[in-house]
Amino acid sequence: MALHVALTHRTAYTYDRLIEMGAQIVRLRPAPHCRTPILSYSLTIEPTGHFLNWQQDPFGNFLARLVLPEKTEKFSVTVDLIADMAVINPFDFFVEDGVKDWPFAYDADQAQELHPYLVPDVTGPRMQAYLAGIDRRPRTTIDLLCDLNQHVKQSVRYLIRMEPGVQSPEETLTRGSGSCRDSAWLLVQVLRHLGLAARFVSGYLIQLTPDVKPLDGPAGTTTDFTDLHAWAEVYVPGAGWIGLDATSGLLAGEGHIPLAATPQPGSAAPITGQHGAANVTFGFDMGVTRIRETPRVTKPYSEEIWSRVVAVGHRVDERLKAGDVRLTMGGEPTFVAVDDPEAAEWNTSAVGPTKRGFADDLVRR
8 A cells, every 4th residue: 555755845046146156055855764765866956067965964964065166146956756655653662661761861871972962052031931830740751752742832833934043942932933943942952951862853744635534633634735844853762763743742753754853953954055145036846746546445446446447347358258268156176085084185285195096086087
């Protein structure tokens, strides 16, 4: 039961004059820890006269470093990928016995390795009050993570914010609203203040129309769509990095395709670089298309397709009839010797001491 989708993401900059471009860093390739299978990927750059080198940053994310030697009036980046949207159970992981319940502490080696993800920012009064109000009673680690994710989701009113950068937790709490990246950064800081290693993730979010309406809860999207998104990941020994989407209050699933996961949001920006002074016109478009969708329990053959299948069956019947091919249905005759019917040659073995003789006698008769 395959469901493959094609995602296209184009970002374009148009300048009012010919300008020189510094090196551009593009972070728009699925990260190595992406769980959604990526069947194909391409990155197209304009102008075509450029040099591209694939690199990895200190955190393992893929970077495309672009050098444009000639002056240009335009710069565009187009990503095309095909993803296999096989369902991923976000709770399909184990945790080590020593960290099943919270609070817990990382061992010395892990704490040293995770240091960049454990250092919280300096807090202001709003953040201090917010942290003081968090329920810190002991419970399972998974329950704690789900509770914190929901808590941030309920604390921040989601809005689409086109301004660049990420709000500080202090600003997000003061406003009571923010974009996905603002909620993600707030959750990262909350986790770090509780002693949990957390990182900021930028990526694609693909949401598809559900096959059937749920019996309870939200109905979900009414159209297939994709967008740039941000969420948090927390490190739990045994399970590894677990994705938490504070915008929805849910764990990350097959629709979350990470592009960059870093200790600070600035290191996960999709495109960074410098260019000469100019007025810039910015544009982007994104789309997702289902390109392979096999029937499944929740979405079987449509009436149109089923009618075509039946029509093909009728044509096959006509050809068999025209060729005088007569089909019958019936069971395959099975013969077992009356003497010693429990012997292996009549139950599990292909041949035996008497089977060949009985067969020869039977076929001659």
